[in-house]
Amino acid sequence: MSNLSVQDKEKVKVSLSVNGRGVEGEAEPRKLLSDFIRDDLSLTGTHVGCEHGVCGSCTVLYNGKAVRSCLMFAVQANGAEIQTVEGLAKDGEQHPLQQSFTECHGLQCGFCTPGILMSSVEMLNSGEEPTRQEIKEMLSGHLCRCTGYTGIIEAIEKVCKPNECKEGEN
Ligand code: FES
Ligand code: FES
Structure with a gap:
């Protein structure tokens, strides 16, 4: 196994804001943002369909811009503000x-x-x-x-x- 694949499996600290709350986590450099949101943050409202940027079901807001979270790595969200569908409702009222x-x-x-x-x-x-x-x-x-x-x-x-x-x- 090459050094690169060993490094690939090392986890990196990720610090970001999700739906207005600070989040600290760790992710392998190759971990997709969509998987980090769903698996690590348990925000399963972000859906994963095609996993290659076609269907749009994984779309979240990244610093206010709509992005396909299956085309980004979790580590790219370090320092970013992410908004998912779970952040739309306020005080129990739907958006x-x-x-x-x-x-x-x-x-x-x-x-x-x-x-x-x-x-x-x-x-x-x-x-x-x-x-x-x-x-x-x-x-x-x-x-x-x-x-x-x-x-x-x-x-x-x-x-x-x-x-x-x-x-x-x-
Ligand atoms: S899962 Fe289809 S665009 Fe991301
Ligand atoms: S795919 Fe079923 S509502 Fe859009």
């Missing part, structure tokens, strides 16, 4: 996006939903009201096998324009 996804039937099995929510939060945090085309372009980075996307689009639009949603007419 408005979560409420509108429910009202507009923006999900079925829910596997893709955490990633879509995090990319939607990034989009809405810009303060600009997205056009339907911009929402579609954002969603082009997320695979959903269940909903047909119409309910998802309406759910995101509803947050910007209350009463837009057609209550699941998709």
Whole structure:
């Protein structure tokens, strides 16, 4: 076994903020951020589908930017602020996006939903009201096998324009 593979298995300290709380951990340099979030932090709301950057289900916010956590190593998050889907609800109240996804039937099995929510939060945090085309372009980075996307689009639009949603007419 080479020195490189021995070093690869040595754990490195990782210090970061997750959903506003400081977290200290250790990870092998090759450990994916998605695995660190799920396995070490027990935040299993971040889903892992393809593990190669295609499906978008592992999306989290990294210093406010939506990233695919399966394409990053945990050690790259050292010093960063990470937000996962678990950080969206406040004081027991769902985030408005979560409420509108429910009202507009923006999900079925829910596997893709955490990633879509995090990319939607990034989009809405810009303060600009997205056009339907911009929402579609954002969603082009997320695979959903269940909903047909119409309910998802309406759910995101509803947050910007209350009463837009057609209550699941998709
Ligand atoms: S699991 Fe990361 S993009 Fe599919
Ligand atoms: S709700 Fe099932 S994959 Fe999107």
